[in-house]
Amino acid sequence: MSLRRALADCVELAGADGGGLTLVGRGGTTVPVCASDESSDRLGELQAALGEGPAVDALDSGGPVLAPDLASTWVRERWPRFTAEALRLGRRAAFGLPIRSGTTILGVLDLYREQPGPMAERACADASTCAEAALAIVAGDGGLSDRHAEVLQAAGVISVQLDVNVGEAMARLRAFAYRRGRSPADVARDVLERRLRFTHRMDDI
Incomplete structure (x- = not known):
């Protein structure tokens, strides 16, 4: 089974309209590895760049983060930039479900709906179980896409250039991409092809 097919099954089990998977790597680095559609991909990358959203909170808390109505006041106040973009993309509900192996959090499953409303507890559990299988594909046989692999590789190059850890x-890299309206994959390609070198003097990073 492909990673994208496994994610599609997660989305279907949850009765959602889209979703994404984020993997936790060494040093706590988070990498969005797959999305069911363009909007979910955009929201996954945005959360990683901004450090806000249901996936971020699910990883921090270790528990599910459920936002059944993204237009509600508490959600807008907690994740102002994420919520604005999600609503612009037609998403009205978002859910972040951590994926565990024992006590270790392997990643998080993001789910999005076009209509507000809660997600049933059984649907959350079924989707999380399916997501565990999806992350096993990533770990087992190269489920990480070329695009996301390039981002990880570029982060390694930048860590050497700046003498920082890979997470930093x-x-x-994500901040640089976000502030220029580019995708992390595009910036990563520039780094790997030596068109861009990161320095501490880059004042907007």
Whole structure:
């Protein structure tokens, strides 16, 4: 089974309209590895760049984060930039479900709906179980896409250039991409092809 097919099954089990998977790597680095559609991909990358959203909170808390109505006041106040973009993309509910192996959090499953409303407890459990299988594909046989692999590789290069850990390098790459309206994959390609070198003097990173 492909990673995208496994994710599609997660989305279907949850009765959602879209979803994404984020993997936790060494040093706590988070990498969105797959999305069911363009909007979910955008929201996964945005959460990683901004450090806000249901996936971020699910990883921090270790528990599910459920936002059945993204237009509600508490959600807008907690994740102002994420919520604005999600609503612009037609998403009205978002859910972040941590994926565990024992006590270790392997990643998080993001689920999105076009209509507000809660997600049933059984649907959450079924989707999480399915997501565990999806992350096993990533760990087992190269489920990580070329695009996301390039981002990880570029973060390694940046960590050497700046003498920082890979997690910090990843954060700087994402911030650079976000502030220029580019995708992390595009910036990563520039780094790997030596068109861009990160320095501490880059004042907007």
